[in-house]
Amino acid sequence: MxxxxxxxxxxxxxxxxxxYQVWFDAIASHLGPRFAEYGIKPQLFAFAWMEAAEREYTYLSLSGRYKVFSDVQGALFYRMLYQAGIPEPRKFATDADLKVVMDAYDRxxxxxxxxxxxxxxxxxxxxxxxxxxxxxxxxxxxxxxxxxxxxxxxxxxxxxxxxxxxxxxxxxxxxxxxxxxxxxxxxxxxxxxxxxxxxxxxxxxxxxxxxxxxxxxxxxxxxxxxxxxxxxxxxxxxxx
Missing domain, CATH: 3.40.50.1000 (HAD superfamily/HAD-like)
Structure with a gap:
């Protein structure tokens, strides 16, 4: 009190x-070489992913369906890959890749x-x-x-x-x-x-x-x- x-x-x-730098660095080191093939900047991807997660988190809250932020963030990973210009996100990355970058967010x-x-x-x-x-x-x-x-x-x-x-x-x-x-x-x-x-x-x-x-x-x-x-x-x- x-x-x-x-x-x-x-x-x-x-x-x-x-x-956010630890998370930016993890995305760059883990996914950066693959992103380079599509001309995607890792930090810009990370920023867009974070912003989208904050928006969806807020929208869910405003509509009375609150979700824990990290759950929202993780669920949007493949959607964000698609929006970044990767046509088949689940062939580009796996749940193991998602775990690596989400673990970095914990650090x-x-x-x-x-x-x-x-x-x-x-x-x-x-x-x-x-x-x-x-x-x-x-x-x-x-x-x-x-x-x-x-x-x-x-x-x-x-x-x-x-x-x-x-x-x-x-x-x-x-x-x-x-x-x-x-x-x-x-x-x-x-x-x-x-x-x-x-x-x-x-x-x-x-x-x-x-x-x-x-x-x-x-x-x-x-x-x-x-x-x-x-x-x-x-x-x-x-x-x-």
Whole structure:
């Protein structure tokens, strides 16, 4: 529980605290030579696959048929190969190939500076939380592998509510749990930060993943920064 702490930051995890690079590298090394025959760039394939998985995950949630994100992601693998221009995906790749790249997704690593980001916030009196669309086992493993402390009670998953981000209702349980005081939501996805703000969070955005914030679509956030560390510094400076 939040206890008597009056300042909180809830982080998105995958893409924000955690980089996709391990997964990109695994796809490039395992499927890259085969992709080259079709002129497919591995990272672009990975990005398209991830984006499609996030869309289908969100659509299922919005229609009341919530599914665990990793299940959605795995199920779309062959469809994405076809959409990338491979006419017979199940001859191009196998379930063993899928396991290799999905296992890599379980080994994603923290972005540079995340340890410092958390330390700065904690030293300034903030309690750090996380709200993820991923399952707690996988996402909790990212923190453990990095040696970065995050109490189990402070790691929240959309799987618990059965409502996926960016549905505003996905953020409400965290908002209510934190009680009174300063409540920030921090992410490297503008869709995520901007949605959290609709239910009462202050929004902090780092462009470390998307590069372009596209404020003409999402608007300005309370804090805008290039790196997670800079984002933490600006949150601290903006908090009374």
């Amino acid at each position: 939040a206890g008597t702490t009056k300042k909180h930051v809830v982080f998105d995890v995958v893409g924000t605290c955690v980089s 994603l690593e923290m972005r540079p500076g995340i340890h410092e980001t958390f330390k700065k916030l904690r030293d300034a009196g903030f309690e750090v939380w996380a709200l993820t669309a991923g399952d707690k086992r996988r996402v909790g493993g990212y923190f453990k592998a990095a040696g970065l402390e995050l109490p189990e009670a402070n790691l929240l998953s959309c799987d618990q509510s059965g409502i996926g981000k960016p549905d505003p209702k996905a953020y409400e349980p965290a908002l209510k749990m934190l009680g009174e005081g300063e409540k920030w939501f921090a992410a490297a996805h503008m869709w995520d930060v901007s949605a959290a703000r609709t239910v009462g969070f202050k929004g902090a955005y780092t462009s470390v993943w998307e590069k372009e914030p596209c404020t003409e679509i999402f608007g300005e956030m309370d804090v805008m920064a290039e790196t997670p560390v800079e984002m933490a510094e600006k949150i601290i400076a903006a908090t009374s």
